[in-house]
Amino acid sequence: MYLHGSSQINVHGHLEIGGVDTVALAKEHGTPLFVYDVALIRKKAAEFKEAFEKEQVPYQVAYASKAFSCIAMYQLANELGLSFDVVSGGELYTAIKAEVPMNKVHFHGNNKSPEELDLAVKAGIGCVVVDNFYEMTLLEETCVRHNKTMDVLLRITPGVEAHTHDYISTGQEDSKFGFDLTNGQVDQAIKQALASPHMNLLGVHSHIGSQIFETKGFVMAVEKIFEYIEHWRTELEFIPRVLNLGGGFGIRYVEGDEPLPGGEYVYQMIKVMKQYAEKAEMALPEIWIEPGRSLVGDAGTTLYTVGSQKDIPNVRHYLAVDGGMSDNLRPSLYQAEYEGILANRANEEATDTFSIAGKCCESGDMLIWDLPLPKANHEDILAVFCTGAYGYSMANNYNRIPRPPVVFAENGDVQLVVKREDYEDLVRLDLPLSR
Numbered sequence: 001m002y003l004h005g006s007s008q009i010n011v012h013g014h015l016e017i018g019g020v021d022t023v024a025l026a027k028e029h030g031t032p033l034f035v036y037d038v039a040l041i042r043k044k045a046a047e048f049k050e051a052f053e054k055e056q057v058p059y060q061v062a063y064a065s066k067a068f069s070c071i072a073m074y075q076l077a078n079e080l081g082l083s084f085d086v087v088s089g090g091e092l093y094t095a096i097k098a099e100v101p102m103n104k105v106h107f108h109g110n111n112k113s114p115e116e117l118d119l120a121v122k123a124g125i126g127c128v129v130v131d132n133f134y135e136m137t138l139l140e141e142t143c144v145r146h147n148k149t150m151d152v153l154l155r156i157t158p159g160v161e162a163h164t165h166d167y168i169s170t171g172q173e174d175s176k177f178g179f180d181l182t183n184g185q186v187d188q189a190i191k192q193a194l195a196s197p198h199m200n201l202l203g204v205h206s207h208i209g210s211q212i213f214e215t216k217g218f219v220m221a222v223e224k225i226f227e228y229i230e231h232w233r234t235e236l237e238f239i240p241r242v243l244n245l246g247g248g249f250g251i252r253y254v255e256g257d258e259p260l261p262g263g264e265y266v267y268q269m270i271k272v273m274k275q276y277a278e279k280a281e282m283a284l285p286e287i288w289i290e291p292g293r294s295l296v297g298d299a300g301t302t303l304y305t306v307g308s309q310k311d312i313p314n315v316r317h318y319l320a321v322d323g324g325m326s327d328n329l330r331p332s333l334y335q336a337e338y339e340g341i342l343a344n345r346a347n348e349e350a351t352d353t354f355s356i357a358g359k360c361c362e363s364g365d366m367l368i369w370d371l372p373l374p375k376a377n378h379e380d381i382l383a384v385f386c387t388g389a390y391g392y393s394m395a396n397n398y399n400r401i402p403r404p405p406v407v408f409a410e411n412g413d414v415q416l417v418v419k420r421e422d423y424e425d426l427v428r429l430d431l432p433l434s435r
């Protein structure tokens, strides 16, 4: 059994996270329940930051809040000295509500609406990562309207294919994101941004994908960008002051996943950037990164209560829990794999394999196939590990299932940071038929 961060088995044979008994948590808050190990988030953030600080490189580590967004999480990220990557008006609004410094917010998205840009400009965010020409026009108009100037990065697709699931690979040429580096679009975007009195072009941004275990893709992205830097300098009089290499650093979900420590990705980026900057006789650009999954992914665990079972002899034993694709879309979306244990009988040996089904009306609503477990019954609590990234944030109300609450656990203390939705919440926006 692989336990992440502060997770351990206590004297009662129960899974403990952040010094808190998860069985007690399930009793108090009900299930499904997301539990975050705050100390592990602190550790992950420190790893990235320390790598930059050790190398004395100007940097920003922006938390990619799409991985898990709520007011308390922005506040924690702020406490940890992180900046914030938001990708919608909703994430930006949550960050505003969290009262984090707006100048540390970077706004992403391939189709930002006029209203979203308006909110961003009014709030005075740190920078907009401009994705396309339409957005550039909208941003220009918005800045004119508010008589403001905005720092911008240009999102580019460097033509690097990350080794990961197709749906979470973004750096290849055939991608919906960003300006293409090789076909002249980036040059045109640079010219347009430089010509704008309302945009201050800081540099470029590349994000090659997610759940990446090797540094090669990031190094290749830097190499590709530097291939163009001389051209930008001589032809367009543009030298990037910031190079944002995005996020995508992998985590261990299951045995066989072998991520590097966060600092290792950073060291390799710095190493190659220093080489290329020296060769180009230019000052080292600031390096920005945007980890999401690697900051919060393995810090999150979902607790479920075991319900019905269906044993098909010699075929499969299904074990259904009180959540599923409504709180974790990743298995059905990407065939993502997870590990789990019975939180209340954590020391017991597995006797068989069980396939964990969700409660949604979809055959594809399976959380884990063939998980070794002791024989379970309806009083058992199943803990599924590593659900901290893209779990709650992709949770939904399919079948009108209310979304679970979220607690933060640290040093024996628990804080409820997102309440459980109830049935009233589900009908809050519904209007009766008018006759």
Ligand SMILES: Cc1ncc(COP(=O)(O)O)c(C=O)c1O
Binding pocket: 064, 067, 085, 108, 170, 207, 209, 210, 211, 246, 247, 248, 249, 290, 291, 292, 293, 294, 389
């Ligand atoms: C632009 C951008 N930055 C950062 C991230 C965060 O990625 P991850 O959670 O894999 O670190 C993403 C998501 O893939 C992204 O699209």
Ligand SMILES: N[C@@H](CCCC[NH3+])C(=O)O
Binding pocket: 066, 168, 210, 211, 330, 389, 390
């Ligand atoms: N949501 C995805 C990753 C996409 C990241 C956003 N660009 C996942 O769960 O792996």
